[in-house]
Amino acid sequence: MARRSGEATREEIRSAASRLFRERGFARTSVRDIAALARSNPALVIRHFGTKELLFLETVDLSLDDEPLLDVPLEQLGERFVERLLADDDIRGVYLALVRGSNEEQIRVRLQKIHEGTFVAPVRARLSGADADLRARLAAAVVGGLLYALWVVGDERLVATDPRELVVRYGALLQQVLTP
């Protein structure tokens, strides 16, 4: 096989890791698996990224900050938020990998950060009043609950429900927290 440049190899490894971590999670993805998918070898993976955990932290991340799609009247934020979460395939993989990997302390910290930035912050920014922060966190818990039921548990009845109905019903529910 033709020899690739260092940067190209690095990218291929990063891409393979990103995919496998999202599909199988941290524990069930080995450095060997990543190397194989990247048509490389374990030694190179470590050379480029140091450790498996560092590679995970570098490839499994997420940011919804400054999400223009959430720029709707507060009264519509509940539905809009749920719609946004269900539409995004990337969120599912990242969320699952982080939750299931969260017995590793560094991964739990990353989950904390993403929970904060993706679920709490967008809501917090739209609320005011003395208890705005607490309300945003309760809303974030509600949001996380949907992802938990759908993807971690895999509640078959919910999974089989028309997403539009979930958006309407769960969105209305979330809206209750935002504008009681």
Added chain:
Amino acid sequence: MARRSGEATREEIRSAASRLFRERGFARTSVRDIAALARSNPALVIRHFGTKELLFLETVDLSLDDEPLLDVPLEQLGERFVERLLADDDIRGVYLALVRGSNEEQIRVRLQKIHEGTFVAPVRARLSGADADLRARLAAAVVGGLLYALWVVGDERLVATDPRELVVRYGALLQQVLTP
């Protein structure tokens, strides 16, 4: 050390496993750890329970069926449910171990079963109407969201909040799903 009876040894292993799985989860608990805590050895652990996974499934379980504490008027069920979940230390350990271990298929199935029996069923039993099942499942998602935020993510602001306030606020929120 005095030789113990087979049954006593079995119980000691079961007890050690139950504790370690709850405290550290499946992946971070080794058969050696369990054997050591039970003042026994790995061979016996396997002899008595077959595999580590079978031992996990036998020791990490939960049932809130026929919970008399939830025998309150429907209008109070939201608060009561949250109060019940937060008061029970056992739920926390079991929930965490199951969620974090859920990349193992059998453990995910167990989580599914417990989610169903502990979160969905008690609510489902109190609701009526064509969409009762769906509403119960949405309620279960909301419930799971609180445990997720508190224990999996470890949202520090929520963890530091007076449990009684959580009961009141999150209970009211849950109540909205039960009696809109």
Added chain:
DNA sequence: GTCTATATGTGGATAGAC
């Protein structure tokens, strides 16, 4: 039933040739 010793496998990480 209980133990010691070990088979067997896997995975992260490293050494060193090219």
Added chain:
DNA sequence: GTCTATCCACATATAGAC
């Protein structure tokens, strides 16, 4: 930069003496 070969730690599970 990239590879092969391997070290090493640790895990589950088993064999066989007592």
